[in-house]
Each structure stands twice: as C-alpha cells, then as structure tokens.
Amino acid sequence: MDNSKMGTSDRLLMAAINLISERGYNGVTTQEIATAAGLSEKTLFRHFGSKLNLLESAVDRFHYGNEMRKLFKEKLVWELEEDLLMVCREYHEIMNRNRKIVQINLREATLLPELRERAHQYPKELLEFLTEYFIEMGKRGKLIQTNPRMHAFTFMMSHFGAFVNDLDSGKSYPGIQLEPFMIESVKLFARALTP
Amino acid sequence: MDNSKMGTSDRLLMAAINLISERGYNGVTTQEIATAAGLSEKTLFRHFGSKLNLLESAVDRFHYGNEMRKLFKEKLVWELEEDLLMVCREYHEIMNRNRKIVQINLREATLLPELRERAHQYPKELLEFLTEYFIEMGKRGKLIQTNPRMHAFTFMMSHFGAFVNDLDSGKSYPGIQLEPFMIESVKLFARALTP
DNA sequence: CATTTATGTCAGTCAGTACTGACAGTCTAT
C-alpha cells in the first residue's frame, strides 16, 4: 500500500490496528507501531499522547456501516433463498472489512468495554432484522412457522463461525471456500425453512 | 474450589490457564499467576523455570479426549435427528470443557504454534467423521445427496459460532439458551437434509 | 531428633517499555 498519500495520524492508526489485532495490545510496543507506520516513536507520542489513547482513537473510527440496514429496508425480494444469499454476502463483506477491529474486540474486551458494546450492536441488530424477516415470510406463507428467532440465530452463528475461521485465508479449512459455503448453506436453510 | 488437595504444580498450571485465557500471556504477570495459585512467585520459578515454560506445560496436558470418536464408532443409531443431537451435545460438552485452552489458542497462536496444530485436530477430525456419516446416510437413502462435506461444515460452523459466543454465560445473547438452540438447530438440519 | 524437602521473604539484577525535553533538519506558506 502507498502510505505517502495518507496523513501521519492515519498511518499510525492503521499500523496500530494491524499490529494489535494480531498480537494484542500488550504484545506490541509503541516503537513497533511507529516503525510499521514509517514514523518515529516521538511522532506517535506527539500525535496521540499515550499508547492507550492511540488505540482508543483507532477503534473510535470504527463503525459497521448502514448497508445491512438498507438491505433489509429496500432490497428484499421476499424469496427466501435469494434474500438469504444477499444477507450473508453482505454479512461477510461487512465482517471481513472489519475483521481486525472484531479481532481487537475479541482480544481486548476488558481494556475497551465501549468497543465491546459497539461491536456487538451489529450482530444484535442483524438478529432482530432476520427474525422479523422470518416472521413476515411466515405471514406470507413462505416460511414454516416454528421458532423464527432461533432459526435466525442458527443462521447467524453458522456464518459467524465461518467468519472466525477466516475461510479466505485458507488456514483452517483449506478445501472450503467462502462463496460455495454461502451458496450451499443458504440452500440448506432455504430447504429447511420452506413449507 | 478446594486447592489444598492439589499439588503445587497443578495449582500453578490451573491458575496460569485461568488468567492467560482471560487476559492473554502478556496481560498477566508471574506474580499474579502465583498469587492466584496461593503460592509465591519464587515457587513458580522453582517449579517451571520460566513463564513461557509454565504456559507450555499447562497446554501440554491438553487433549480433547476420545468421546466423539467413540460416539461415531459405537453410538450412532442412524436416525439423523437423534444422531445429530448426540453429536452436538457431545461437541459442546467437549468444547466447553476445553474453553480456556481454546481461548488461549485463539489468542496466542503465534506464541504456541504446536497448540494451534493440536487444537485444530479435533474440529478437523469431527468434520471428517460428520462428512462420512452424511455419505453413509445418503447410501442408506436417509439423506439427500448433494454436498455432504459442505453440509457437515455448515453444521459445525453453526455450533462453533455458538460456542465462541458462550451461550451459557448469557453475555452476548441473553435470551438464547444452549439446549434449545441445539434442539432447534438439529431439527432445522434434519429437515433440510432428509429426502 | 536430625535431616531433607518445600516454601516464603527479601533485596536485588537486567532488560524492556512508555514516555519526554532539547535540539536539529526539512518542507511549506507568506
């Protein structure tokens, strides 16, 4: 990546996120963060004052975005398989984009309680959206009517599990690709839930 | 817990696992580990020589056990719903028993590459068992024949996602309990996969 | 009762890390 076009602060924030997501807050020195940003440690402390302030500033900029909310409000076609495929593609797109922040949250929840709250907002909201969608599909006679919330949760956990295993990296399950996984799991859920 | 009956080393190993799974290797001091074990830091270094050696000794004792292998070899009844419910109850039993080691693995994979290998052995093996089970069920005409490996993987990811969210703790999804989740998700999978 | 074993206290050493003030150099804007 060409860092020369980014400001000093941005480079430090990015370097901090990259290294801390990998090795944890206590596993990285301010010297290492500054070096990864192509700057001096002195500059890091000029801009942020402290290591913790640097981390807090880095995660403050984090937000999931509105795409999923928009999808549920505007893009549903009320066909189970099509809608679920859209949803899970968007899910993985958003989660992968925020992978490092999610990793920092998983690692440093006690250091950053506010981040834990904010990072949990999205999956919580998605669970509600998906539950309401299943309920509405039931009303339209397009979904079996058993336990929409638990089915929504099962669907989400499946994709969260896949996300945590980072299928794109090929590390944990080399033979399994994200796209075929999404297609097949959506088919399976569609088959399970269609009357 | 009554520590007075355990040996000195055992208490240190357990204290190390408890604290490091929570705060990471670099987030805990040897003084804190010793205090949690009810011993002095001096004693910790008498028994283990170094902090890293203590952690390595602690995770060396880890192994998943043979229960799942036995289940697949001896306990299947070749009814999809019953078998899947057995499998996922055993899965969560084993994973919850090893939660702290799994958490250490997720956090410190670069510090302990051997642990990463060993910790991954179990889900890999389970994926193979479950895939073979689905194939055999297909041969017996009890399962649709599409993509057994991907279905096995989807099932596992769903439960791994639930495991990571530690449903028993009630932290992330307070309204969702593990047992109803297992029952409902197995019903959903059985419904999806039965011809 | 003497010896051995195990643990705790204490006062360190050493290396590492967060963070800083002073000074110098470079680039940009006026």
Next chain:
DNA sequence: ATAGACTGTCAGTACTGACTGACATAAATG
C-alpha cells in the same frame, strides 16, 4: 528570506516484569 509546522534523533527518566541467590521457616520423613 523567514517563520511556522512537522518530523527525527538523542539521551534520558521512571517504572515494570521476568527471574535469581541467600537466608529463614515449617513440615515431612527416617
């Protein structure tokens, strides 16, 4: 040309944490 903004170097300070040797105490063992 100069002032201002920004960055880098250097030589620190203060603190922290892994780890240790020496000595003392207590419990277990023969």
